Structures are given as structure tokens and as C-alpha cells.
Amino acid sequence: MEEKVRVRFAPSPTGPLHIGSARTALFNYLYAKKNGGVFALRFEDTDKERSQKVFEENILAGIKWLRLEADEIYYQSKRENSYQSALKKLTERGLIYESDGGVYFKIPVENKKIIVDDIVRGKVEFDSKDFDDLVLFKKDGTPTFHFANVVDDIEMKITHVIRGEDHLSNTPKHILLYEALDATPPKFAHISLILNPDRSKMSKRSGDVDLDEYIRAGYLPEALINFLVQLGWSDPESREFLTMSEIIQSFDLSRVQKGGAVFDIKHLNHLNHHYLMQKSLDEYMQLAEPFIKQFAGDKALLESAIKLIQDRAQILSDIPELISYFFTQPEYDTPLLIFKKSSPEQTSKGLSVALKVLEKVSPKDWTKEKLQSILDEAISSESLLPGDLFWPIRVALSGQEGSPSPVELLEAFGKEESISRIKIAINKLGV
């Protein structure tokens, strides 16, 4: 009979959820869901000095934000009895000794080969002579990671241990512990690490490493999920954007990459941009809300502004900069008003012509379609080039080299504000 798959994500709450840990959690979650198993979360909070409640909350929040719900939650700090009784068992077998207040596990002295049969790496061989005796209990009476980890995985009937490659060298010691406790070791899968651009282990030095920071910058969970899962795993159908359920369906540990993967923020941005563009205006407004509090006021204007810049923002925190000129008269240098193929005279003429025709437009005709045809007409009747008129209107309204089209801006700003900004531009040109 096939036993039910049970996996766990076992962070220590000594810091905020790291992006690499988030990926480990994701791989565990995917494996569990793929196999109809259980995904457990276990806080390895045996280090009393460094473990903190806020970090537990941070990790819980991060997991939830990523939509990786845990089926069971455990705290090692509440499982003291289990470690004590496991210790008793080992003591009875004469495998334990005390030294300097600590409790040690004797590593067999004969050259014993230990094979780690890893799902992603195959059989890896170690020799017990290369290991020192293992501390099981620290002198403060708390169990070490190695011991608590193994005891818990046995009691929680964990069938697959999916964790970072940094644990591969620990695994043979753990296997010795399993054997000493008469337990069959679980299957192991050590996944490679996420790397800095210089291929060193991903760290604070070269960018953000806390999931938090990505949430605050305005990344979407679906973008992060796709990005993280494809850092080491690839879809057999080579799809670039997958839903969680598509990932679960296709996920397979045998397709995970052995080598480390560089964290490429540009790729993440690309994915995020894709998902951001797919949002409806309502959804987008809702997502943007925390990032645009300073623009609360004219709700209609805010909505038009957001609508016009939706395909430009790669992350939600790009938004304020992209829409600020909607709410305040922009600063810009006068020469920017002149299109590269135009002249000050032609530009001045273009703006005056625009001002003249726009002033005559009735409120009900103030739509981008109508405005477009009105301005097109003005250009041909005055023998102007498009760049003599559209470019300076756009700059007059936005102050930017790149922005949505002039008629979209005119529509969004409304007649009064548009005319006011065009007048300011005409004055700047000073003709």
C-alpha cells in the first residue's frame, strides 16, 4: 500500500521570510498538492535567542500571500516531550554521552558508508568517518536543529523532505539518527539555491531577499509564483505563464534543475508586467490602492489616469511617478515642447491653433475620438505637421517625453485644465 504523501516546510522564525525559503515552501506545497498529500508548516523555533513571534507572523503572512495554505502547523518549542523520549530511547541504547553540559550522539567509528538517495541528485555517498559526534541537546536544554528535525519528521510521518541544497551535507547525519531511532528515513529532494548575479548565494548585498520587500514593491503573487517555480523547474510544455493549478498538474521533482539559478529581477518584472496588464480596471484599481493614497481626491481623474498608464507600470510602486502630472502642473524645460522635426515658430502656431479649436469644442464633444478628428482637421487646414501640434500638446499636458497620446490626455484632463496647461505652454514659448 502506498502511504499518503506528507511534506513539510520548516522555517526558523529568526528573520522575515526569505525569497529562497518561499521557493522551498512552494516546491513542498506543489509536491503535496500534486500527490494529494499534506503540506505541513513547522516552525523550528528551538533557538530561543533569535526566534521571534513577529517573524512567525511574517512567515505565516507571506505563505498566505503566496496562496500556499498549510494543512497543519507545528511549533518545535511545544514538542519538548517528544525530544525527551527520543533521547531516552537513544540513551538506553548507549548511543549518547554528555560533555560540557551538552548531549552528544555517537557517530559510528567504523568507516560506515551512508547513501543518500536523493530524488533530484541520485545516490550521494558519504563516509561516517568524516563526521564529528552530533550535539543533540545544547547546554541550555533545548534540542538542536538536527535532532528536533529528525524526531519531528518521524513523528509527523513526513514521507518526503524537500529542502535547500545547503542541507545535503547534513542528510547523512540525519540518516544515522533515523537508523538509531528505528525509523525508515523519508525520501529526500535537495533543491538548488537561488543565486546573486555574481553566482554567490543570494544575499542582502545585491538586492532584496525578503518576500516582504517584493510585496511592498508591488509584485503580484502569481508573478512571484511563476518566477520562483521556474527558477529550477521547467514546464514540459514550455508555457511561460501558468496558473497555480496548471503548475500543480505539471509539477514533477524529476524535472528540477540541479544547478543554482540566478535571481533575474528583469525576468520577474516581465512576468509581473504581464499579470498587471491582464487585470481589469477594477481589479487594477484595487491592487493599486495602497500605492496611490496621496492622490485620493478626484476619483474620476484618478481612474482615468490609472487606465491610461496600466500598460506602463511593471510593478505597482511605479504608478505614483507615472500619474503624478495628472494632479499637478508638470515642470519641464521649454525646448521639450518642440518636436525634433519642428521649430519654435511651428510649435507656437500649432499650440495656438489647438487652443483656438479646443476652446470651441462643446463638453459633449470632449471625447478622444472627437478631439482626434477636430485636431486632425486643424492640422490639414492650417498646413501643419502632426508633430507641430500633437507633440507640444502632449508635453504641455504631461511634461514628459513619453506619455499616453494627446487626445487621451485631453479627454482625461477635461477642457478647463487642458486649456490652462496649453496656455502655460504658449507662454513658456514666449512668442
Place this chain on the structure above:
RNA sequence: GCCGCCAUCGUCUAGUGGUUAGGACGCAAGAUUCUCAUUCUUGUAACCGGGGUUCGACUCCCCGUGGCGGUACCA
């Protein structure tokens, strides 16, 4: 130092003895256009080195090199 893992375009990767080595990001060019963004098209660029095995190696083996991890009373 010792032990272990890893190695395809700049980056993420496909590839499991015979391919014009494919895709995506990035970058570049073009189309559209007043601009930027979007979209579409095209281009750019890789099998770490050396030995084997084989009729034939990116693919299998060995050595080297490089990167990374472990070697804690952190996890």
C-alpha cells in the same frame, strides 16, 4: 584543508548518442506612431577545458578548472 553538490546563449531553461542546439527574459533593428508603453516581425548570443568510450558525443566515463554548500551547543 577535508567532505559533498553543480556546470547549455549575459540570465532562466529545452535537450537523455546522430538536431540548422529550441524557447523565454534582456539587448538591437523594423512595422505602427507626435512620444513612450503595448502589440507584431526580425536579428543577437551558448554546450567550461583536456582526455577517453563510440562509426558518431552537449548528452556516457575520468581528470582538471571554476562556482556553491557543509564542516556550529544557527537552522
